[in-house]
Amino acid sequence: MPGFGLGTWQNDDPDACAESVRTALDIGYRHVDTAQIYRNEAAVGRGLAAADVDREEIFLATKVWTNKLAHDDVIESTEESLERLGTDYLDLLYVHWPSGEYDPEGTLSAFEQLQADGRIERIGVSNFEPEHLEAARDAIDAPIFANQVEMHPLLQQRELREICADAGIELVAYSPLARGDVFDVDVLSEIADANGVSEAQVSLAWLREKAVTPIPKATGSDHIRDNWASLSLELSDDEIERIDSIDTERRKVNPDFGPSAW
DSSP: HHHHHHHTTTTTOOOHHHHHHHHHHTTOOOOEEEGGGGTTTTHHHHHHHSSOGGOOOOOOOOEOOOOOSSSHHHHHHHHHHHHHHHOOOOOOEEESSSOOOHHHHHHHHHHHHHHHSSBBSOOOEEEHHHHHHHHHHHHOOSSSSEEEOHHHHHHOOOOHHHHHHHOOOEEEEEEEEEEEEEEGGGGHHHHHOOOOOSHHHHHHHHHTTTTTOOBBBBBBBBHHHOOOOOOOOOOOOHHHHHHHHHOOOOOOOTTTTGGHHH
């Protein structure tokens, strides 16, 4: 999995979404993330088709929504996602939330079937707390490849990072800029000024230092390029320690059906 990607949550203008995907791929991105509930899979597919990049070079992921997590619904809805995206397979398919129709055995056995049929290459979960990860790993023989969660310097997910590292599960960070809050954190601003970069680049570089794959959403070319430039930023040990020492937990995404709200 490429260690940096383009998120498309709330990128719901079809033309803007397609153009952002095309722009990102032409710049160098090779990881694109979407979801059924974003209602933009068709636009993402248009962007994939418009870019001058072979499908085999792109790591494409989508997520099954909570009302489609019964076994047969997983199969049917994934086929619909593939059609909208204009592809024969997904590099990664996620359970979007451990909620709604989710059942570890019933849901994940459908993911295993899709994998066996060559429709998906990897099985992922999203918004899973440690207990959900344990139940998922017990439910199927196939490995859980990734857990996609909210993560940024204001929500550092220390326990989950340790558990996933021990289990060999990749962590993917959505909302890696805390929905813009990173621009108002003094520590991040000071480090950004010292390096002549944006706070966004600092946050993304810090995640990379933690072996986490960020997938920031961006629609405009300038933001897409600025986020990409974070790959050239190397933080010092002192800068990483200063970010590590941020003592706050500011969750930006916490729906009433999510485990962190229970």
